[in-house]
Every structure is written in structure tokens, then in C-alpha cells.
Amino acid sequence: MTIEAATGESRITALCALSQQVRELMDATALTDVPEDELEAITADVAALTARLRAVARETPQPFEFAPDGTLRHLGNAVTGAANPHALPLVVTSDGESVRAELSFRPLHEGPPGSVHGGISAMILDHVLGQAVVVAGFAGMTASLSVNYRKPVPYGVPLVATGAFTRKEGRKTWVEGRIALTDGTVLVEATGLFVTPAAWLGE
Numbered sequence: 252m253t254i255e256a257a258t259g260e261s262r263i264t265a266l267c268a269l270s271q272q273v274r275e276l277m278d279a280t281a282l283t284d285v286p287e288d289e290l291e292a293i294t295a296d297v298a299a300l301t302a303r304l305r306a307v308a309r310e311t312p313q314p315f316e317f318a319p320d321g322t323l324r325h326l327g328n329a330v331t332g333a334a335n336p337h338a339l340p341l342v343v344t345s346d347g348e349s350v351r352a353e354l355s356f357r358p359l360h361e362g363p364p365g366s367v368h369g370g371i372s373a374m375i376l377d378h379v380l381g382q383a384v385v386v387a388g389f390a391g392m393t394a395s396l397s398v399n400y401r402k403p404v405p406y407g408v409p410l411v412a413t414g415a416f417t418r419k420e421g422r423k424t425w426v427e428g429r430i431a432l433t434d435g436t437v438l439v440e441a442t443g444l445f446v447t448p449a450a451w452l453g454e
């Protein structure tokens with residue numbers, strides 16, 4: 252994979268702002284109680300905006316690229332990408348050994364009444380564990396992800412997701428992580444096996 256340097260920063264800023272506005276639209280849609288005729292009018296307005304965006308479109312989201320400060324970013328990522336409305340977006344930081352992200356789920360992430368869908372928690376952990384693999388100096392695709400749901404995950408509450416390397420064997424890297432309340436109460440735990448495809452190593 253060739254990674255290019257980013258161009259057009261002001262356009263990227265505008266795209267990220269649009270994505271944030273769409274997140275707010277999604278949140279508002281999930282919670283609205285306006286009357287039916289207003290729903291129909293809004294649906295027509297949103298359809299018109301969708302058509303304007305599709306007037307000039309690409310087939311894939313924003314790619315991996317080097318930001319002007321030299322850091323690697325992936326603005327189209329479904330979990331972290333600021334230019335992808337699907338993303339929280341999650342901001343993952345590292346102390347060089349493990350990774351950490353502060354997050355808060357929203358009502359539109361609901362699965363069971365009043366708590367977050369288990370697949371959403373697994374998605375977050377998949378990503379956090381994947382970044383833990385990168386921080387350990389490797390890269391790979393998720394081969395398996397094992398998730399233990401200890402307690403329901405609330406939305407609208409500050410949470411912390413963490414991940415860390417556990418061991419390595421050939422192209423296989425094992426990592427572990429969790430989502431917890433800020434007082435340390437563990438809600439969801441996961442272990443993951445990430446495999447570096449042979450092709451990535453030129454084998």
C-alpha cells in the first residue's frame with residue numbers, strides 16, 4: 252500500500268465539519284419526536300442534500316494519508332475517522348506501550364433498552380486492540396476477537412477503552428483490552444489475535 256501526503260487541508264476541514272453535522276443529524280433523527288408532516292418535509296430536505304453530495308463522489312472513503320505534520324491518519328475510518336459520520340470519532344492515544352481512548356456512547360448506539368449494542372462495543376475494542384498491535388511495532392488483520400460482556404455499557408457516560416500487547420509468535424500477535432467506567436469498573440473485556448498477512452511482509 253502506498254500512502255500519499257494529504258493535499259487540500261481546508262477542504263478536509265470542511266469535510267470533517269460536514270461529518271460532524273451529519274453525526275448530529277443522526278443523533279437528532281434517532282431521538283426526534285416531531286410530527287409526521289414535519290418528518291416528511293425533513294426527509295425531502297435530507298434527500299436533496301444527499302443528491303448534492305453525490306453529484307461528485309468517490310468509491311472509497313478518505314484514504315490513509317500523511318497529515319501536514321507528518322503523522323499517519325485515516326479520516327475515512329469507521330471508528331476513528333473524523334471525515335466518516337459513522338465514526339464516534341474515537342481518539343486513541345499511546346504512551347508507547349499501551350493505548351487508551353476516552354469515549355462516550357450516544358443514544359443511537361442503543362442495543363438493549365438503555366445500554367449500548369454489544370456489536371458496537373466489540374467494534375471499538377477491535378480497533379483499540381488493532382492500534383495496540385501497531386504500538387507494539389506490528390500490523391495485522393483481526394483473525395479472532397473474543398469478547399466478554401461483564402456489565403451493560405451505558406450511553407451518555409464517560410468511559411475509557413484501553414489495549415495492550417500480550418505476546419507475539421511469527422505473524423501472530425495477541426493483544427487484550429477493555430472498556431471501563433472512569434472509576435475502573437470493567438464493563439467489557441476482549442482478547443484479540445491479529446495476523447500480519449504474508450503479503451504485507453513481501454513473503
Ligand SMILES: CCCCCCCCCCCCCC(=O)SCCNC(=O)CCNC(=O)[C@H](O)C(C)(C)COP(=O)(O)OP(=O)(O)OC[C@H]1O[C@@H](n2cnc3c(N)ncnc32)[C@H](O)[C@@H]1OP(=O)(O)O
Binds near residue numbers: 315379385
Ligand atoms: C499501514 C498502516 C496501518 C495502520 C493501522 C492503524 C491501526 C488500525 C487498527 C484497525 C483495527 C481493525 C482491524 C480490522 O478490522 S481488520 C478487518 C477484520 N479482519 C479481516 O477482515 C481478516 C480476514 N481474514 C484474513 O484476511 C486472513 O484470514 C488473515 C490475514 C487473518 C490470516 O490469513 P493468512 O493467510 O495470513 O493466514 P495463514 O493461514 O497463513 O495463517 C497464519 C497463522 O495464523 C493463524 N490463524 C489465521 N487465522 C486464524 C484465526 N481466525 N484464528 C486463529 N488462528 C488463525 C494460522 O493458524 C497460522 O498460524 P500458524 O500455523 O503459523 O501457527
